[in-house]
Structures are given as structure tokens and as C-alpha cells.
Amino acid sequence: MAQQQTKRAAGTPGAFSRWMQQKTNARMSRKIRGGKGGFMGMDVLILNTVGRRSGQSRETPLAWFADEGEARLVVASGGGSQHPDWHANLMAHPERATVELPGLPPVPVTPEVLEGDERERAWARIVAAQPRYGKYQAKSERRYPVVRLTPR
Template sequence: MAAKQRADGRGARKSGTPGAFSRWMQQKMNARMNRKVRRGRGTFMGMDVLILNTVGRRSGRPRETPVAWFADSEDARLVVASGGGSRHPDWYVNLMAHPDQASIELPGRDPAPVTPHLLEGADRERAWQRIAAAQPRIAKYQSKSDREYPVIRLSSR
């Protein structure tokens, strides 16, 4: 029997996909960070954090995710969909599925609607250079991944 095959004939969980315990831990950590942002303390590991409000692409249920952001202009912020390197994070997939229902919460502020723009080509490269300069750790993660991390501009709507 193949190593990735279970006794009932179905494939085993793929490496890199979160199990129930990992998902539970992630939800607890996200809820804790969201509370910090709402109380006006939105930093993690030296990065500014906002709460990204999206709608589940399949469930249609509201989702709240703390995400590191980088300044772009007075009314826009950049976010990177790294997802741990191996795949797009759920928030990114939800954001792209329902871009018209996105909003952000900055520390101590009410939610504000945003319009996401996936950056490509020269726009992405310029934004990526600023992000990597501000947070070299992200560039290090990118160098270890087989996929290019999407960079999204969240503009005030």
C-alpha cells in the first residue's frame, strides 16, 4: 500500500494542509490578534496589522483575518498573500471571490470599505521592493517558495 494511501482507499491528508487542531489554533490566534487591533494595538513582529473583513467564497459567511499591511498612499494599503508559502491563504481566495464586500479595520477604528486591486508586472515589482525593504523577512519567505506571492492594494472605496 502506498504511503499516502489509507486502508479505506482514500488518499491521506496532503502535506501542508492544516488539520483540525491547526485550524483551531489559528482561529484562536486570529481572534486574539483581532481583539488587540480593535483595542488600538495593531502590531505583530514589527509589522502593522489590520483586520481584513471578507465573505467566504463558498459559505457566504463573514470572515475576519488579521493581516500585516504596508503603506502605499494616504488612502491605500498593501497586503501580501503569503499563506505560509505553499498555497494562497483563505482570506485571499475569499477577497478575490467577493471583492465588493471587503472592508478593513485599522487599530481602534471602525470598519471601512475597500476595493482590492491585484498588482501585476511593474506595479507589483515596485510595491514588492518597498515591502521587502520594510520587512526583509517576507522577501526571505518568498525566496523559499515555488509561487510568487500576490500583492494586493486595498484602496478606500
């Protein structure tokens, strides 16, 4: 009995955290669809992906940064310790990805993980626009992927 209580207690914070994240994401998605696309001084979009294991539709509000043309950059920071689920889903089913900008319908996109000098130039622009990303990266042992989302 004590062992079951310990397991439940240990699992509760993670379950609450996931629940809270889902509620926060749903609220932000409603705001974006309603035409308001900002959070903490950043532009926000909705990234629509398909679950790599479940096959179910997933939507994730993400900060984005302008790139060449109509492309947008997003950072897979995921709290620092691991790539976020949206990144794994996006890489598993890139052909099914779409983005929604405030008040606009979904647009299909082609994702590209930036590497080398291209990633460094993009990262410099991101950190110049939002220095907090540089601070987050400095605290992580993992190098955050930068993904370009280009409308197709």
C-alpha cells in the same frame, strides 16, 4: 478499525493547526479592535471578507504596508504553498471587503492585485520594510500576490 485510526491520526494535526490559527486570529483581532495594531514589528489590520462558498463573514488579521494616499498593501503569502483562503474570498467578493485599523470602525475597500512593474515597486518597498518577506518568497515556488486595498 486500523484504517479508521490512521485516518483520524492523519487528520488531527491539520484540525489542530486550523483551530490554533482561529484562536490566534481571534486574539489578534481583539487586540486590533482594542487599539493595538502591531505584531513582530509590523502594522496589522483586520481584513473582513465573505466566504466564497459559505457566504459567511470572515476576518483575518494581516500585516500591512503603506501605499499611496490611504491605500494599504497586503501580501497573500499563505505559508508559501498556496494562496490563503482570505485571498480567494477577497477575489470572489471584492465588493464586500472592509478593513479595520486599530480602534477604528470598518472601512469599505477596493482590492486590486498588483501586476508588472507596479507589483515589483510595491514588493521592493515591502521587502525593504520587512526583509523576512523576501526570505519567505525565496523558499516558495509560487509568486506571492500583492494586493492594494484602497478605501472607497
